[in-house]
Amino acid sequence: MSVIYHRVALIGLGLIAGSMGLRMKRDGLAGEIVGTARSAETRATALDLGLCDRVTETAAQAVRDADLVVLCVPVGAMAEVAADIGPHLKPGATVSDVGSVKRAVIEAVAPHLPPGVHFVPAHPLAGTEHSGPTSGFAELFDNRWCLLTPVNEASDATDRLARLWRAMGSNVDTMEPDHHDRVLAVTSHAPHLIAYTMVGVADDLRRVTDSEVIKYSAAGFRDFTRIAASDPVMWRDVFLNNKDATLEILGRFTEELFALQRAIRKGDGDHLHDYFTRTRAIRRGIIEAGQDTDKANFGRGDAP
Amino acid sequence: MSVIYHRVALIGLGLIAGSMGLRMKRDGLAGEIVGTARSAETRATALDLGLCDRVTETAAQAVRDADLVVLCVPVGAMAEVAADIGPHLKPGATVSDVGSVKRAVIEAVAPHLPPGVHFVPAHPLAGTEHSGPTSGFAELFDNRWCLLTPVNEASDATDRLARLWRAMGSNVDTMEPDHHDRVLAVTSHAPHLIAYTMVGVADDLRRVTDSEVIKYSAAGFRDFTRIAASDPVMWRDVFLNNKDATLEILGRFTEELFALQRAIRKGDGDHLHDYFTRTRAIRRGIIEAGQDTDKANFGRGDAP
Incomplete structure (x- = not known):
């Protein structure tokens, strides 16, 4: 070069x-x-x-x-x-x-x-x-x-x-800058805030101890902790400076989460199954686009 | 053996x-x-x-x-x-x-x-x-x-x-079985529902296309899609059969998410910074307990 x-x-x-x-x-x-x-x-x-x-x-x-x-x-x-x-x-x-x-x-x-x-x-x-x-x-x-x-x-x-x-x-x-901020609110800013929140909640519980959360994290939670270990100053500034787009996506997220919670409460298995089936397709798209590995567990040491 | x-x-x-x-x-x-x-x-x-x-x-x-x-x-x-x-x-x-x-x-x-x-x-x-x-x-x-x-x-x-x-x-x-169900609600069931929700929201947006979400997923979102690609039948049954504990954790999660959204809206940078600093410690605990890799990005191909 x-x-x-x-x-x-x-x-x-x-x-x-x-x-x-x-x-x-x-x-x-x-x-x-x-x-x-x-x-x-x-x-x-x-x-x-x-x-x-x-x-x-x-x-x-x-x-x-x-x-x-x-x-x-x-x-x-x-x-x-x-x-x-x-x-x-x-x-x-x-x-x-x-x-x-x-x-x-x-x-x-x-x-x-x-x-x-x-x-x-x-x-x-x-x-x-x-x-x-x-x-x-x-x-x-x-x-x-x-x-x-x-x-x-x-x-x-x-x-x-x-x-x-x-x-x-x-x-x-x-x-275009505003479109950038909306796209990133979806692909990055909202997911980060959600991961930070979930990890904070786990840390906060009195009935489940931190050591239990840590020992048994392999069941899904540990993926969240990776994101929630990112630089605090950088992320504070992101949220303060992409307020509107992030809050909009979080509003949509909460709405959808409430609908799924309601399906759980009512025992509506079809709603849950349909939702969980649809989300698989996005993962396939990301792997086909070369933006992530298809290896199980991201190819961590514990998968072949 | x-x-x-x-x-x-x-x-x-x-x-x-x-x-x-x-x-x-x-x-x-x-x-x-x-x-x-x-x-x-x-x-x-x-x-x-x-x-x-x-x-x-x-x-x-x-x-x-x-x-x-x-x-x-x-x-x-x-x-x-x-x-x-x-x-x-x-x-x-x-x-x-x-x-x-x-x-x-x-x-x-x-x-x-x-x-x-x-x-x-x-x-x-x-x-x-x-x-x-x-x-x-x-x-x-x-x-x-x-x-x-x-x-x-x-x-x-x-x-x-x-x-x-x-x-x-x-x-x-x-x-004890009930304690198991509460611990797993934190370390697994709530995180899975949250990941499914976020991926569903991204799929649903009209202003950001699926192809944008897929192309630009490396900024955090792709970690969620891995979890949200799990078996739909298995997960439907998990939520239908650990209703109370999952809904309790999701309630706590929503409460906390609202508090962080409020901090963003009000521009309360200290609240955000403190929260994001606290969550780093849990990640360290998980790595020290041998339950995840310390390699950047889980040691995916794109990190040394």
């Missing part, structure tokens, strides 16, 4: 930035990668891991002469970072981000960017339940989707960023 | 019976394994796979002279099977089952068993989203828990069955 950006600045050095850095270095996609994070420890770790070439203490320093600046901080921190870097951006530079919410990020970031700087918001649909720079790996984006939500028409800046994401292993789609 | 039961009859030949058969054969735990299933095709498959030595057309034939009879049918079918086999059981035989609900199974089965037959209900907390005889494998029970809920005091029959489950790789605990 060849260099796509001469200098890339990564603002925030967690799982996503770490994986981007490792992949860009592995495949020579950037001339130089400059990183910054608020914590000196994180910066030192990032240098040790070789996920950037150089670190700076401030975001303003990091973006100097960068052709691409990627904001990899929690959604709630985007406005402040954008205000910090705005005056220091190189004319013609592209600013992007990796936030899980797009409308709120656009509103937080766009006002701080000077004319002549291109803003191409992005969201790689990739991650794990782990966080921090040590959790990054170069293959994170392979065969995952990255959604770009450009605010203006397609431009050279969008095409170039799409090229970078493809070179990092992603499939790339563009999408 | 040495033979624990001379003749074992498996009634129903799905994932659990299949895995038991393969394991007992592999390790020589049974002198002979006789299997039966309603469908001729399933019986033929079971013979082909070698998960039993012999099949019979009826359950009554299968249990003849068996020292251990294991009912591996959906919970809703237990009463009928018990009525069928009752008159044909060998005096001194042990009858067990693998149902996910224990109180209802005891009520369905016990009245049909003649005096002198021992009834030791059991529930191996193991499985995958796949079903049918071809989905079985000998290692399914390794390091998983099997809960025995004997209705009378500890007896030789209970000890012998515990020995079999340990020989098949399980850890064994005994538990």
Whole structure:
């Protein structure tokens, strides 16, 4: 592969930035990668891991002469970072981000960017339940989707960023920001809140002890705990910044859950059976689309 | 290992019976394994796979002279099977089952068993989203828990069955049947209903298409679809037969979900952050207890 950006600045050095850095270095996609994070420890770790070439203490320093600046901080921190870097951006530079919410990020970031700087918001649909720079790996984006939500028409800046994401292993789609937020409310935000809730309830019960919940988790619950182990700050910000779409989906979810609870109470086995049969088809679709493994139990150690 | 039961009859030949058969054969735990299933095709498959030595057309034939009879049918079918086999059981035989609900199974089965037959209900907390005889494998029970809920005091029959489950790789605990049903409502039944509901909602939305849900599922949703791909008949019967405990947990779940929705609506970030931090600890407990992998994304192909 060849260099796509001469200098890339990564603002925030967690799982996503770490994986981007490792992949860009592995495949020579950037001339130089400059990183910054608020914590000196994180910066030192990032240098040790070789996920950037150089670190700076401030975001303003990091973006100097960068052709691409990627904001990899929690959604709630985007406005402040954008205000910090705005005056220091190189004319013609592209600013992007990796936030899980797009409308709120656009509103937080766009006002701080000077004319002549291109803003191409992005969201790689990739991650794990782990966080921090040590959790990054170069293959994170392979065969995952990255959604770009450009605010203006397609431009050279969008095409170039799409090229970078493809070179990092992603499939790339563009999408209107509000539609993005609705889609993600379904595929990600509501499921996360539901998983957090279920795990919290289990933790809270007095009649079933935590040690019982832990010992006997293999019956289904443990899948929820993986999701509910995700980064608390990131997810707090997602919910605060995709309020309407998330609450709408949760409203639909509650309605449906009540209907199923009623079927259980009334002993309506046909309703339950039909519902449970329909949901199998979606799983098949996901496996056929190459977005999950067909191996039993996700191919965990306990299945062949 | 040495033979624990001379003749074992498996009634129903799905994932659990299949895995038991393969394991007992592999390790020589049974002198002979006789299997039966309603469908001729399933019986033929079971013979082909070698998960039993012999099949019979009826359950009554299968249990003849068996020292251990294991009912591996959906919970809703237990009463009928018990009525069928009752008159044909060998005096001194042990009858067990693998149902996910224990109180209802005891009520369905016990009245049909003649005096002198021992009834030791059991529930191996193991499985995958796949079903049918071809989905079985000998290692399914390794390091998983099997809960025995004997209705009378500890007896030789209970000890012998515990020995079999340990020989098949399980850890064994005994538990009071009603407590079992409450614990499983938390660790399994409520999570399954919630996963089914969320997947159903996603399927139902008009504004987000199924193909979008499928393509972009890696952001969390795909974990739910695995659970929601489980056997519909089995799960229908679980909910119909563990009504009270499941509805109680779902009530607690809804209460908590409403509190979190309210925090989102009000913008109460501290409440969200505290909640999401607390749930991480449970995940750590499960990993330390050896009940799940610490590998990112369950060690799916996309993580190192």
